[in-house]
Amino acid sequence: MFITKWLAAFGRYLQLMGRVLSLPERWRMFYRQYVREMASLGVDSIGIVLLISFFIGAVICIQIKLNIQSAWMPTFTTGYVTREIMLLEFSSSIMCLILAGKVGSNIASEIGTMRVTQQIDALEIMGVNSASFLILPKVIGMMTMIPFLVVFSIVAGFVGAYATSIAGIITPDDLTVGLLHDFTPWFVYASIIKSTVFAFIISSVASYHGYFVEGGSFDVGKASTNAVVSSSMLILFSDIFLTSLLA
């Protein structure tokens, strides 16, 4: 029963994506929507990404210094581990889980409200491909902005780690040596590739939940919750797959 239901939902998702991934009817309108979505989904998320990344960078640094670093370990261990955690997991996967909450619920509730207030019907009556008109700019806008958010997150995490040196937890020199030790630029690219896939998952899954809402405001709320849960689960599963693929 569960499998049948899941397969039916997956089929509906694929059909929706088939409608979404079609050429825009008016590039002028698409471009306008695209810029708007980059601002509302990407630029408006910069604050929360910087804030969380800064504090997580600082906390990782403190935790590693206090719990892992010892006299038998090199002094650069703290900086090295902080960098690896930020680059490999936090700034791509965990940040996308956070964005699934913020952006996913925003997308699902926006499209869901348009559905229950008949705005999507109005688009259809006009002969507009509502799926492509509403969802494509969100998907492309989110995928465009995510590399910037990843880089901002990495930088903010490192700034957070340096901030701990003010409290005397670690010396800036030790941290710098650790951050630069055995640096592999590929990890940055891998992080961006992973997060771009996650951006597609967040925007498309949230749009799917919003687009097929039936009922009223209660159902919009439920769709919003389902969007966050489903996209978070999919991010976690695909993280395993992508990590082994890109390692």
Add this chain to the structure above:
Amino acid sequence: MIEVQHLYKSFDGRDVLMDINMQFRDGQTNLIIGQSGSGKTVLMKNIVGLFTPTKGKILYDGRDFVTMTKRERVMMRREMGMIFQSAALFDSMTVLENVMFPLDMFSDMNQADRVRRARFCLERVNLKGAEEKMPGEISGGMQKRVAIARAIALNPKYLFCDEPNSGLDPKTSLVIDDLISGITHEYGMTTIINTHDMNSVLGIGESILFICDGRKEWEGSKDQIMGSTNEKLNSFIFASDLLRKVKEEQMSG
């Protein structure tokens, strides 16, 4: 002209519309009336293509909408305008942007002409000065008028109104009725209005289709409706005390 022939619609085996036949003529207001749940909205959604009929034909000037290809349907829809019960304005856009939307999407006019046309439509519905307001900042009646302006922006051949007076006071309802009727005659459109408002029926009902439990029960005009002998229709229209008294006075006088 829009013609509905032997139209059936069922959901999960439950029949909602059964053997509906009707001609909706050009240049006049065609009303579909009936109680809540009688199938009016389902009929309209079938006609505009939001639902696919289980059986039957829907002909737009002889062109069968049901069997059209996807591309033909999209082109056909550009000849339609619709006013929804909730107005369905895009709440992230201003009033002017709402009216300009169909022009932005489908017309080849330049920006200045599109703005001019949108302003003209807003003036036509007496909404000059509200261009920069957001839908949330204007009253329900004004929202309906913006919806009318948006619906006529592309000069449609067919206009559909789903309970345009719902939630409006009687005076504003009259304004909306007059606007829809005026626009229909001015542009010679085929207009179909779903309503259960008896003021609209008696005011602008040039052609009326009465539906009860998914079946066509009566067809006529506003001049014939008060003299109808159809029991179901009479029980619907004379549910209002006022109309019952008018009828009794007519019978006694």
